[in-house]
Amino acid sequence: MRVKEVNWSNKGLLSATGPLTIMLLLFFLIPFFMTVVLSFQSTQYYRLQWTWDLDIWKEVFSEYFIWRIMWRTLTMSALCVVLCVVISLPIAYALINRMKSMENNVKILIVFAFLADAVLKTFGWVLVLDKSGVMNGFLAWIGLPEIDILFSPTATMIGMVYNLVPYTIFTIYLSMDRIDRDLVRAAYDAGASRFRTFWEVTLPLSKPGIFAGAILVFVLSLGVFLEPKVMGGGTRPMAAELIRQSFETRVNWPLGAALTLVVIAIGAITLAIAGKIAARTSAANATLAQEDSK
Amino acid sequence: MIADRFERRLVDAILYGSVLAILVFFYIPIITLVVFSFTESRFLTYPIESYSTKWYFELIADKDFLPALGNSALLAVTTCILATALGTAGAIAWIRLQFRFKRVFQIISFAPLLFPQLLLGVVMLLWFSVLGNWLEFSPSLWTAAIGHIIYITPFALVIVAVQVVGFDDTLEDAARDLGASDIEVLKEVTLPLLWPGIMSAAIFAFLLSWGNFYLTYSLSGTARTLPTYVFSGIAVGSSPIYPALATLTFVPSLLLVGFADFYRRKLAKRKTV
Numbered sequence A: 001m002r003v004k005e006v007n008w009s010n011k012g013l014l015s016a017t018g019p020l021t022i023m024l025l026l027f028f029l030i031p032f033f034m035t036v037v038l039s040f041q042s043t044q045y046y047r048l049q050w051t052w053d054l055d056i057w058k059e060v061f062s063e064y065f066i067w068r069i070m071w072r073t074l075t076m077s078a079l080c081v082v083l084c085v086v087i088s089l090p091i092a093y094a095l096i097n098r099m100k101s102m103e104n105n106v107k108i109l110i111v112f113a114f115l116a117d118a119v120l121k122t123f124g125w126v127l128v129l130d131k132s133g134v135m136n137g138f139l140a141w142i143g144l145p146e147i148d149i150l151f152s153p154t155a156t157m158i159g160m161v162y163n164l165v166p167y168t169i170f171t172i173y174l175s176m177d178r179i180d181r182d183l184v185r186a187a188y189d190a191g192a193s194r195f196r197t198f199w200e201v202t203l204p205l206s207k208p209g210i211f212a213g214a215i216l217v218f219v220l221s222l223g224v225f226l227e228p229k230v231m232g233g234g235t236r237p238m239a240a241e242l243i244r245q246s247f248e249t250r251v252n253w254p255l256g257a258a259l260t261l262v263v264i265a266i267g268a269i270t271l272a273i274a275g276k277i278a279a280r281t282s283a284a285n286a287t288l289a290q291e292d293s294k
Numbered sequence B: 001m002i003a004d005r006f007e008r009r010l011v012d013a014i015l016y017g018s019v020l021a022i023l024v025f026f027y028i029p030i031i032t033l034v035v036f037s038f039t040e041s042r043f044l045t046y047p048i049e050s051y052s053t054k055w056y057f058e059l060i061a062d063k064d065f066l067p068a069l070g071n072s073a074l075l076a077v078t079t080c081i082l083a084t085a086l087g088t089a090g091a092i093a094w095i096r097l098q099f100r101f102k103r104v105f106q107i108i109s110f111a112p113l114l115f116p117q118l119l120l121g122v123v124m125l126l127w128f129s130v131l132g133n134w135l136e137f138s139p140s141l142w143t144a145a146i147g148h149i150i151y152i153t154p155f156a157l158v159i160v161a162v163q164v165v166g167f168d169d170t171l172e173d174a175a176r177d178l179g180a181s182d183i184e185v186l187k188e189v190t191l192p193l194l195w196p197g198i199m200s201a202a203i204f205a206f207l208l209s210w211g212n213f214y215l216t217y218s219l220s221g222t223a224r225t226l227p228t229y230v231f232s233g234i235a236v237g238s239s240p241i242y243p244a245l246a247t248l249t250f251v252p253s254l255l256l257v258g259f260a261d262f263y264r265r266k267l268a269k270r271k272t273v
Helices: A011-038 A055-062 A064-097 A103-115 A118-129 A134-141 A153-177 A181-189 A194-205 A207-222 A226-230 A239-248 A253-293 B002-036 B054-061 B065-096 B102-114 B117-135 B141-165 B170-177 B182-210 B214-219 B226-236 B241-272
Strands: A042-044 A047-049
Touching: A011 A253, A011 B065, A011 B102, A011 B117, A011 B141, A042 A253, A055 A253, A064 A103, A064 A153, A064 A194, A064 A207, A064 A239, A064 A253, A064 B002, A103 A153, A103 B002, A103 B182, A103 B241, A118 A134, A118 A153, A118 A226, A118 B002, A118 B226, A118 B241, A153 A194, A153 A207, A153 A226, A153 B002, A181 A194, A194 A207, A194 B002, A207 A253, A207 B102, A226 A239, A226 B226, A239 A253, A239 B117, A253 B117, B002 B241, B054 B065, B054 B241, B065 B102, B065 B141, B065 B182, B065 B226, B102 B141, B117 B141, B117 B214, B141 B182, B141 B214, B170 B182, B182 B241, B214 B226, B226 B241
Parallel strands: none
Antiparallel strands: A042 A047
């Protein structure tokens, strides 16, 4: 595949990028800048006032309950990322190295479950976890005491992992699939155990996929709304619920805009730090490889 | 030697076990919904005493159901066509062309994917409210369609881009040597060769839009699609019509996913022959 160098006056380039750029400019970038502008205004009696001051930002940074909810969102998201990665690693590995004939069928089953309507799946979990639901029916059948976890943070986490784990499975699968099998065989020949080979060869080489998946899951879980509401019972709201409430119930648009920006900033900062770490580790690996070759 | 055999057994157990466990985990709520859709009782509790199909008829009789179904279909078809077209064009620019500000184009065309969906919806709703004040419209199905297109186009772009990477561009030269015009090359060579990627991008786009809750919820105003219809229903109280609805919507998406795979396999076979 050759990459063609073209000028902005090229008709092909304009028709390839033009519509998408205009669309994104009109309905993504402008709204984003408007949100920034809006966060410097204020409201009075449910009406927007063009005041151009920092009142809303002062409110955001001084309210204790806002930061409690932000902290909860952050910890829940971090836990969700860890769980998703840990769950996905053996599955991606098994899909590539163990499931020769079944690989495609398993992949289709996962894709279908991923693409089915999220609201309905979340509702399905409510039926499973309900006090008189399927799970407790099953537990009673095998003679165990019933557990009541619906409308708790545990249930929220189950829902979040359920809806987000396909992302890490896909990204880790894609990056593991590219690993040269000979490297793994060489490690076996050198006498490394299977666990050691996984730890020292497969895992470092699947880092790009782990990183990409972790970032995607983290960003998406910062904005979850369905799971805390439907499975968590709405008693421990997360950032998205707070933002929705400031827009709808309190009709305080500047506050909602400012909170939206806070969440986006948290996501962007995490992204930047992750990028830095990724760049540094790959640079360190490169110098290490150079010293080895000397 | 014994330790090695033990280790191999252990690894196999972990690997096969984890795949089995994830499939069970993924299908617990889905199968539960399908089973509960055939309950006779009004209440969704386990065990189910007797079975019937009456909730399917109740669902169809519900006056909000058919409009929601129509809206979902309209939204998904519109999004599917436009997001796939924009994504395909974008993918060609991403992979095949080098131009000034390419990096900027790449970042902004990918940014919506890294936005939490609800926030993307909220930010766009603010803009549509302002525009609506000026131009006198209120959020409805087509504002939701714009939201879906913005969010789903990056997905389509990535899927098509994978196909573009493996594209053999000497075939285009051959067509040009034989006297084909640019448009003819695009129509007769480029697009047919990219077709598998475009096809799976379209199916993905359709299903992502069909099941999208967050953006529709923020942007569609009073118009309801199936996900928001279900959400407003279960917020009030659960009823067996929702499992019935779930079962009805799982069938077409299962068929689509199966069809996509069948199509891909057929193409793979043709390549090896």
